[in-house]
Amino acid sequence: MSLASEICQSPATAADVARVAGVSTATVSRFMNSPDLLARDTRQSVLGAIKQLNYRPNLAARNLAGGSTDCLGLILPELGGPFFSELLAGVEETTREAGYHLLVAGTEPHEAFPLVFPSLDRQFVDGTIVFPHTLWPGMIENLAGHPVVLVEASHRSLPTVAFDASVGVREAIRHLVCDHGCRSIACFAGPVGAEASRWREEAYAHELKSLGLEADPDLLIRGEWSECAGMQMFEQLLAQGRCFDAIFSVNDEMAIGAIRAMERAGLRAPDDVRVCGFDDIPLARWMRPALTTVAAPPRTLGRTAAEILLARIAGRSMPSAVRIPTFLITRETCGCREELDNERKTHYETTI
Amino acid sequence: MSLASEICQSPATAADVARVAGVSTATVSRFMNSPDLLARDTRQSVLGAIKQLNYRPNLAARNLAGGSTDCLGLILPELGGPFFSELLAGVEETTREAGYHLLVAGTEPHEAFPLVFPSLDRQFVDGTIVFPHTLWPGMIENLAGHPVVLVEASHRSLPTVAFDASVGVREAIRHLVCDHGCRSIACFAGPVGAEASRWREEAYAHELKSLGLEADPDLLIRGEWSECAGMQMFEQLLAQGRCFDAIFSVNDEMAIGAIRAMERAGLRAPDDVRVCGFDDIPLARWMRPALTTVAAPPRTLGRTAAEILLARIAGRSMPSAVRIPTFLITRETCGCREELDNERKTHYETTI
DNA sequence: ATGAAAGCGCTAACAT
């Protein structure tokens, strides 16, 4: 049958298709890009030849000639860990479904951002999704004319996707205060300059105030997002002799570290201190005591970021600032009994 | 200063550089690919022009012309989850350090492999790392002439990186049998066709035999790697009325599912059934009871795979089959008391 | 509705 395809080692080119179909390469190109311009018969014979030769256009050539790369870039502080990996997976899904490829790069631990970003410019990709753990000043200048969407960061002129921390945090604080009677809630925050953390801190302070409780600045402590940091933060608070009956942590890892440090100190959550995290990483559900936390679905975040970028590239208009809702999941560390079958399901949870 | 670079909208081309440096494009190309061939002075002036124009070669053009793309491809069943994300991070680190870019793609849940792979062929990348959850027959034909390394799979003619399950599993089985007196150990295996699972099963059966215990085929049960599957597998074994005093699971997720199912049934690990997993995902350490498991560091796997691929591309010779060691970490589910400070540290563990 | 031909930016012989 397909003699040519069996003999040829190298993939068929548009020229091959053109020859077999008895048309010109321009017609083949038209078939690929705007079939409507072709006559019925022509379309048929080109299609036949394509199938026969198992033709697939060379992306590099297409790119070189036409200008688009069919590649998206994704820049994340790091690629491992429960949060970023899910975000990445969300971006990749959407990207692949749209027929694009995905180039990824991490910037930690070497602060490789200035290094990594320029190489992802329009020569390589049609657009880039950037998660700037802290917004690097001057960063924006590098982005000139290149479609970009920012994740968990805000900027006056760049499209943005971020969690709407306020709803989930409000639920959390109200739950701690109203349902469990907490009066002084410590806040475990991220490093200075981390916008995602700032939003969550603000929501915490705002809700406290709206309940008639002031956020105590001595009870706000900062760290580097990790379990390790969480442990140190708790120990520091202890060493300072601070009094508090609950902790709200802006991510789950620090909350887990805090709980670990409590255990070391002979304390227990929720009996001695109630704890609420943020993110709902899988661990939150499986650890003991199970972590109460504000769920912020990273896969959705990634998917949305990719959708916005794709829309932007295609010239479709899209809201330039999308917020992904968050919500409280009560488990054990807030003092609720874990009610397995009643808890709200998140994207993580397998259907049991 | 760099007038040209400020005026030009579109990125500088090799021709621009050539003009500014007063050389030909061939010389620019040589500078990029084999600078040693150039005279000292020429090199200097080309370098100057490149910096001045902020020149960076166009990937597509370079690719089309038959050169290298400086891109590597990575194909994974999925990108999220504790295992693959760490593997990915390892690949990306190595890739970036070598000055390459990384294109990633997932193949689940739509079995997108046949779709995704061809588009990552030499049209786009200099080589590809493939993790074939189950080795797709005929897959190899697509790879003709394209540098590939397989992860957790074996093939007669393709370079391969995989865990050496045997050592870790031997430790695990011996520990269960000799230290804890287990006599009938169930095996929670992956789906048929998953090589990684088969290796672990074989190590399990082999070690049982060498201890004078036969592996009971009724106690071998298969599932889809997930917590969910682990639960069902345990329930099925229970429903069948099987007797066993321990479970060896070929990954941690299924082990966790089994433990969850035990809790549902009013049973407890390790009191009723001792459990050992495989992988050592972060959860293993933080869950309660803490999971005893065979540690298999995915980041190392990824890094090694990338190193081999890079070596292959560079024409350097490398062993064509590398095995990454695994080892037992005893925690609570095997019946050992958790000894926090004595346990062997894995790559995951933060320095506390 | 289709063909002819000129690039896109680079590499790789082949010359010199």
Place this chain on the structure above:
DNA sequence: ATGTTAGCGCTTTCAT
């Protein structure tokens, strides 16, 4: 040691 030149496979005017 460096320049010349011919493509790589495609898209895209411009003709017809």
